[in-house]
Amino acid sequence: MAPTTHLGRFSPILRDCGAAAVRRPDTLLATQLPYEIFYIPFEHVNPQARLVIVGITPGMNQLELAYAEAQRLLRLGASEAAILEAVKSVAAFGGDAMRPNLLRMLRHFGFAAILGVDDEADLWGTAAGLLHSTSVVPHAAFKDGKMFSGSFEEVLRVGALRERFEADFVGSLRGLSPEALYVALGKTPFDALLHCVKLGVIEEHQLLGALAHPSRSGGSQVAVYLGEKSPDDLDPADPVRGRVAWLRDAYFRMRSATDRLRGTRGAIAPPPPRPAPSRPATVVRAPRPRGATSATPAAPAPSNADLHYVVSRGKAAGTVLRPHVQDGHYIVSPTRFEADYVRVPIGEALEPYLRQGLSLRMSAPGVAPSLISPGSILGRDRSSR
Known part of the structure; x- marks a missing residue:
């Protein structure tokens, strides 16, 4: 009608x-x-x-x-x-x-x-x-x-x-x-x-x-949505503070949808800034002069192969899930909807996507793939979180 x-x-x-x-x-x-x-x-x-x-x-x-x-x-x-x-x-x-x-x-x-x-x-x-x-x-x-x-x-x-x-x-x-x-x-x-x-x-x-x-x-929600303004800079009484989580999720969905329409799968821009979690300040060290040695070599950066999740409940409890590969790609997503999936080439590091808050599709033999939130994934680069 x-x-x-x-x-x-x-x-x-x-x-x-x-x-x-x-x-x-x-x-x-x-x-x-x-x-x-x-x-x-x-x-x-x-x-x-x-x-x-x-x-x-x-x-x-x-x-x-x-x-x-x-x-x-x-x-x-x-x-x-x-x-x-x-x-x-x-x-x-x-x-x-x-x-x-x-x-x-x-x-x-x-x-x-x-x-x-x-x-x-x-x-x-x-x-x-x-x-x-x-x-x-x-x-x-x-x-x-x-x-x-x-x-x-x-x-x-x-x-x-x-x-x-x-x-x-x-x-x-x-x-x-x-x-x-x-x-x-x-x-x-x-x-x-x-x-x-x-x-x-x-x-x-x-x-x-x-x-x-x-x-x-x-108010400032457009600037927060686009990542032009950090939520940390908002006035404590600003009502936009209560919308930050929704704005961030909405941004991710729109980013993945528009990237897909333009044929740029896997190309996702940085999300709107979030308040940094409370943690000790990172110590920035000066570079070591050429030729100098260290008694303790730096640990290698974690790779995609280090990422894992241990199932804690149900029949599959104790099973270790690894990043699921489909048609030569990993899959990350801001939501559970398949339309929002972002395909990441298998040779590309997953940590930058996890750092942005995207969940990762993970699986194991006999266990169907499912989206795992970044906070639950083990083997990550702790210095990046």
Whole structure:
């Protein structure tokens, strides 16, 4: 079922008032106090889109930009279809900080190369036909007067929000290409897209993962997500501290998915920095002069062959697992999903991947391969952890 178009109902107020009609009673689409949902002319669906970017809900900047553009086009006598397409292009993820932050992340992962465009900014210009922008609650939702930023569970629990999610969001996905790739902006959209995978509306391989939410209200989370800022440098009261683990996992999933799409299997960039574990400071020694000898030779660096894990429970208790080799590659992954697997050539050291927090697929004769977390793997280079 395609989402319902409401522009005809609201066009008189948009034509007369434009941005001045933002959050007025006559642009209210639904209410279930303390929740209010205001109309925004974002109903355009692009069935040719190759990239679908999903937020939580449009905010004040998007409302103001959309209403102003709708007013301009209505006064010019443009058709409904032309208005909806143009408004989406101008206002979706617009604003002083949101779109620049979004572009930073898209460029970081090389989406221009994935989509075959010159620059990611072209998605809002000459390559706009490749992009579909939408939100879990596609009309502007507010709670207690503030832009809704709750969980996906809250969306399903609140009838007014769920109705817009199911009718407008899920309905729009059914009109998109089965080849489209989906990117979530934050945890709530990611959970909503996982829900859509379970419903069979999209396939698991279409969901690349999540970026940090690019809004200014998100504080420093984009910088933390991209590894530009260490969590150690955050203010103790900064709420981003509570999101670091999720941001790190989301980064790894997106990194592996985009590397795979660009054909760079095994090429994984450093993850967002994490707080260093508490340990004694490493002593840096000056290099020994040429010809000098040492009574105690340096121990050789551990190799992949040193890595092992001892099964502690079940029928295989006591069995030693070693790195599993498949088609000449080891496999590391930030998640349990096969779509996130990173293939590492057998001659390449695994320690740098374990240091980044990726789990390693390990096995033994008679024991099926499974992912083992780096903290449980023995034989590692302790000086690197």
